[in-house]
Amino acid sequence: MTMHVGRWVGAAVLAAGLALSAVASADAKELRIALSAEPSAMDPHFHNLTPNNALNRHVFDRLIHFDAKQNTVPGLAESWRTVDDKTWELKLRKGVVWHDGSPFTADDVLFTMERAPNVENSPGSFNIYVKGKTFTKVDDHTVRVTTAEPYPLMPNDLTTIAIISRKHGSNAKTEDYNSGKAAIGTGPYKLVEFVKGDRYVLERNEAYWGPKPVWTKVTIRPIKAGPARVAALLAGDVDLIEEVPTTDIAKLKTDGRVALAQGLSNRVIYFHMDHWRDETPFITAKDGSKIKNPLKDKRVRQALSMAINRDAIVDRLMEGAAVKASQFLADEFFGTSKTLKPVPHDAAGAKKLLADAGFPNGFKMTLHGPNGRYTNDARIAEAVAQMFTRIGVETAVETMPGAVFFRRASTGANGEPEFSFILVGWGAGTGEVSSPLKSLVATYDKAKGTGAANRGRYSNAELDKLIADGLATIDDAKRQALFAKASEAAMEDVAIIPTHYQFNTWGTRKGLKYEPRTDENTLAMSVSE
């Protein structure tokens, strides 16, 4: 009899257990994501790199967050305001706890700002977003930031820095974050496992201060090959993929098993050209003899811009996954000009301008570009070379791997940019137009920190002043006006030749929705059912 009772009890426990696990599994929702690149560390300050940032965004919050369109929205800071032109005050969210249950306070913020720029062996640190700012604690939930000069980009800069816990981060090395020991954040997900190059497993943080994401468990895997990523989605092995290859977009649109989400990115593809050398190495007359650098003549630059058939690039090469560009950043973003229009294709007009500039027979040029860095980059370079050749500028194309290209394009020839005419892209990490203005067309000046990516060494005192004024103007409306004017001035002078703004494309299994992000991040929080 006792034995019978025992058996019954056992069965009841078993049944209850089964029922419980059934409930748990009905509640458990797993999302499997395939990335196109491998995050190299879980340490959020090790390397400022998109795949790393996107991954650690699940685990670590920032003081201020970017929404899907890179507008600043409250993160760990509930609100922020300027006390005076050089002082910002941030009110920290109360009641936020770390994944281990300890409370989040201003001390953690101060500790973070100390550590972020000083990570050992970092191949690309966050120093540029921290330096020049002094963080002081007012009370446990108030932090003040002071700068030497008025600095309007404070909120944008603060979106980049992941806040880590002082308790777990003191003396923690990158390894400790990768092993999970120090990877204690306040974010919507907790780190379960970080297996470099293989998989990253996350579990929902039930104590999260913000809206809880749908998915209780997230498994992220890198699948670098585009076709394999698409196949994994079609086979049902993953639920979400990023960077759908443009060649597959048309086919996937009609496939009942998947849904695509496409959105504008902050990335412009453009041509930069030699503005400073009197003789430029990769341009000669048709017979190969040396000529003066024709790119110094604005009419030549205009002619080249008019020779480009941007409709053909967008429709045929990009299969619709782009939109024609008129400036540094799409019109929707802060600081852009609302009056600039893409330069229309006009081969006859281009020829006439070339003739006016003294090149009725054109010249010979080599266009350099990276291969595989931007969507269809090499194919775009080839197509544009043909368009140039059609107006008499006989153009050869030379593409190379990104690592080689950027080195040579930046400091190839005796520390100076090596090429005459290059295809490049620029993603505005700050989500507004000062990023490309300051880096691409402001005069190259090491001391001031401007023009670091000005690979054409374009220099225009009037433009420099507009950019500098804008960067020192706290008032949003006034700054917007200054930047718009700067963009117009740069485009009027053809400082660069923009062709298109890239779209990013995500693919999900049918029934899921992805909210496309301009910053190219792939986040589990952006997936809904």
Added chain:
Amino acid sequence: MTAFIIRRLMQSVGVALAMSLIVFIGMHIVGDPIYILVDPQSDQAEIDATIRRLGLDRPLWEQYLLFLKGAVTGNLGNSFVHGTSALPLILERMPATLELAFASLILAIVIGIPLGLYAGLYPETVASRAIMAGSILGFSLPTFWVGIMMIMVFAVMLGWLPSTGRGPTATYLGMTSSLFTVEGWRYVLLPALNLALLKVSLVIRLTKSGTSEAIHQDYIKFARAKGLSRSRIVGVHLLKNILIPVVTVLGLEFGNQIAFAVVTETIFAWPGMGRLLISSIQSLDRPVIVAYLIITVLMFIVINLVVDILYSLLDPRVRLGEKSA
């Protein structure tokens, strides 16, 4: 035998040294990855600081001497991209690659030898002709295309096998591998088959030609006259005599697979060393590339050694000590 092994190891040190020097100089000419590593928004001061942090501001000879100094103590330098020591970075991905190579070796033997034997013993049948024609396809079709096709057919259309990735692992006798789980085999099957394809074809052709040559030799006729069973003639006398070239090729191919399974690992998102190598090359991560190639050199030396030892087991006439390799 001991002297033979020592000589081999000495040679490997020389090769590793020469190779590291070539890679150092070669990569120096190609350039460095600074501009793809730093945030593009960085100013010049930050770029310069990163160059100093990675030690790339020093002259090349100094960088090489530093590398040699570290190498003596077993430290082959820190990866530019990962910030951690290059050697463990590679070694932690080695088990995945080893099991993939091992699975594909098994497939090559299990599929290749019987098919080759059959084609050699019955060369005139339709099946034999089909096998030989098929082996030509195995040679000539590009790996990446076959890989994608296999994913499309078996994972996407039929849904029998997972498309990419490595399965769950289990630990057995102190080794952790996905080959110890059933689910793991489901994952490894397609990439292993893809990797094995070339080898299967090689083994088929080698076995076939060996068989058709040996089958007419006197010792086979004698064995037959002696009244030995057909299975014993083929399974023991014939097979043992034709295996030497097969073992040589499989040994070298095995090494190739461990070191350069790049294409298969990329397509199937297999978390092995090959994918690390290709991304390191793309990002000019010199320390990882050097460490990788040193491991490769050592591995090939070991494999060649094993092959030589296998020779002596298969053919008692081969004596290791006498060979000057």
